[in-house]
Amino acid sequence: AQSVTQPDIHITVSEGASLELRCNYSYGATPYLFWYVQSPGQGLQLLLKYFSGDTLVQGIKGFEAEFKRSQSSFNLRKPSVHWSDAAEYFCAVGVRNAGNMLTFGGGTRLMVKP
Amino acid sequence: EAGVAQSPRYKIIEKRQSVAFWCNPISGHATLYWYQQILGQGPKLLIQFQNNGVVDDSQLPKDRFSAERLKGVDSTLKIQPAKLEDSAVYLCASSVGRGASGYGYTFGSGTRLTVV
Numbered sequence: 001a002q003s004v005t006q007p008d009i010h011i012t013v014s015e016g017a018s019l020e021l022r023c024n025y026s027y028g029a030t031p032y033l034f035w036y037v038q039s040p041g042q043g044l045q046l047l048l049k050y051f052s053g054d055t056l057v058q059g060i061k062g063f064e065a066e067f068k069r070s071q072s073s074f075n076l077r078k079p080s081v082h083w084s085d086a087a088e089y090f091c092a093v094g095v096r097n098a099g100n101m102l103t104f105g106g107g108t109r110l111m112v113k114p
Numbered sequence: 115e116a117g118v119a120q121s122p123r124y125k126i127i128e129k130r131q132s133v134a135f136w137c138n139p140i141s142g143h144a145t146l147y148w149y150q151q152i153l154g155q156g157p158k159l160l161i162q163f164q165n166n167g168v169v170d171d172s173q174l175p176k177d178r179f180s181a182e183r184l185k186g187v188d189s190t191l192k193i194q195p196a197k198l199e200d201s202a203v204y205l206c207a208s209s210v211g212r213g214a215s216g217y218g219y220t221f222g223s224g225t226r227l228t229v230v
Contacts, residue, residue: 004156032217043118043205043221044157051214090156099170100145100209100216104156 002027002093004105012111013081021076021108023091032094033074034102035065039087047089050074061085086112116140118222120206126228132194135225139187139208145169145216146183148191149205151224157205163189164212196229203227 003026013019025031032051036044048059055067065076074091088109092102119138127133139146144165149157160179162169165186174181178197183189193200203224209216 032214034217041223043207043223044219045221046219049217092156094217099162100212100219101147101159101162101170102157102217102219104158106154106156 002031002095002103004091004093004103006089006091006105006108008108009106010109010111012113014113015083016080019076019078019081019085019110021089021091021110023074023076023105025072025074025091025093027072027093027095029096030069032096033065033067034092034094035059035063035074035076036090036092036104037061037087038090038107044090047076081110081112083112083114086110118206118208118220120204120222120225122225123223124226124228126230127196129198129229130195132192133196133227134193135191135204135206135227137189137191137206137222139189139206140220142210143208143220144186144211145209146189147207147209147219148181148189149207151203151205153202160191160204193227196227198229201227201229 005024034049035047050057088107090107091105146163148160151157160174161171161181163183181191205224206222207219
């Protein structure tokens, strides 16, 4: 069965600084890969997804993620963080040729210092 | 386009009571999901419907949880009787169909359940 690990439970960055959130997955083949953001009291919003092709994926709100097959990773990056980016971020995987179930990591809570 | 609607937003019940959550997916979305998100964890799939049929309910605690999707539109998730460990946010999501396009999930805002 597939699994997702987000090693960092909390991350604090200064506004304007760069950001990288880590995500590692375990699965025998290349899964579908996703990053979601969740603000307090809100549902999950899709930031970006990787299905195939170019391993650097651009998403909304200035986020990007890079799929590295050799490292089984799909890290999320942003060059300059804004205070409004403070939220919880979830990495998720989906399995090809199966149901559309998503397996989520435990999440990383991002705090932004002024 | 209207989003995924869920109600109620919040619910507090005593253990051993019953509770029901309602979800109205995006119009035309054939696939509907219920996820459970315990505080500090990522969401976990409870059940997946394709139209009004169950696709996957392997992680649904069937001794106390039940769900239905009558007429392939709205869905209800019920817990009876509730336990303390059922305290969580219950998220409903919908997507167009299956396969790669089926991963275009839209999530509702969730129902926060507190069992005391």
